[in-house]
Amino acid sequence: MFTGIIEAVGAIKAINVNAQGARLVIATNNLDMSDVKLGDSIATNGICLTVVDFDNTKGSGSYSVDVSNETLQRTGFASYQVGSKVNLEKAMLASTRFGGHMVSGHVDGVSEILAINNNGNSWEYWLSMPKDLAHYIAEKGSVTIDGTSLTVNALAEHGSTGKFRLTIVPHTVQETIFAEYQVGTKVNLEVDLIARYLERLLTKTADENPAVKSNVSEAMLVKAGFIK
Incomplete structure (x- = not known):
């Protein structure tokens, strides 16, 4: 972990x-x-x-x-x-300060840098959103790009294609390989670990026993703040 x-x-x-x-x-x-x-x-x-x-x-x-x-x-x-x-x-220790989010190190797919725009003292990066992973990526949710824990600041979905925006501050550029990125660079993408397990829980329960309804619903997740 x-x-x-x-x-x-x-x-x-x-x-x-x-x-x-x-x-x-x-x-x-x-x-x-x-x-x-x-x-x-x-x-x-x-x-x-x-x-x-x-x-x-x-x-x-x-x-x-x-x-x-x-x-x-x-x-x-x-x-x-x-x-x-x-x-x-x-790998983290039990005593490690939890500064980012839970990252498994199991990459879900590859994303591409689509645009890099300067915005004051930070940079906005737009990345492609693989179709099969799009439903895991939420505004203000967490993603991992080449091992770096980051927050999604915006989504733009157009039919079967989509992209998401990250805001990168100078410290992150200095301490990671973000300075190496250019438009067209391919990066490793890991979606939020909790989102993957929630989907598995919901779909598995429905598949095994359709008569049994899970207490976990989309409305409940919205109310709890997991879905915006």
Whole structure:
């Protein structure tokens, strides 16, 4: 489990493709690796990956991860190159301050940067909204972009297509890879974890026993503030 608060910006040091997928070596730069052990999880551009080897030398550390073909197909990793910068976050501890939102590190899809507009001391980013994920994305709700916890500030839906807007402040640009983004950049998207489980609960109950009505309704969710 992660919080979506990026701890460091790393870079891909090596990519070794194999039949099962690929093994990547990630340069950690200023990520604190002193407490990392084999088998630990590190979110790399929002993807929960298992550390299979590491070097915790201060200032020049790195870790290795295996990426499956499934992950390559469902995320932006297939287009990454040696030198590509990546957001890094170690798995949260029970004592960690919860600064973002609940992030699983399981990417739901890939979104595309459609527009970047300056607005005072911040920037507005419009991103594509994959059709199959659109119903999970709500105004003032949370999404994760390349591992960064962010708030959706606006939606624009047009039939089968749609987009959503994020407002990015200077601190986020400085501490993440947002400065690397351009129009056309593909990013990893994870929707809100609670939204996914609510949908599963509602649809599963209805499928298994149509005669049993769930106490959870759209009206109740609106009243509770989950749906605006």
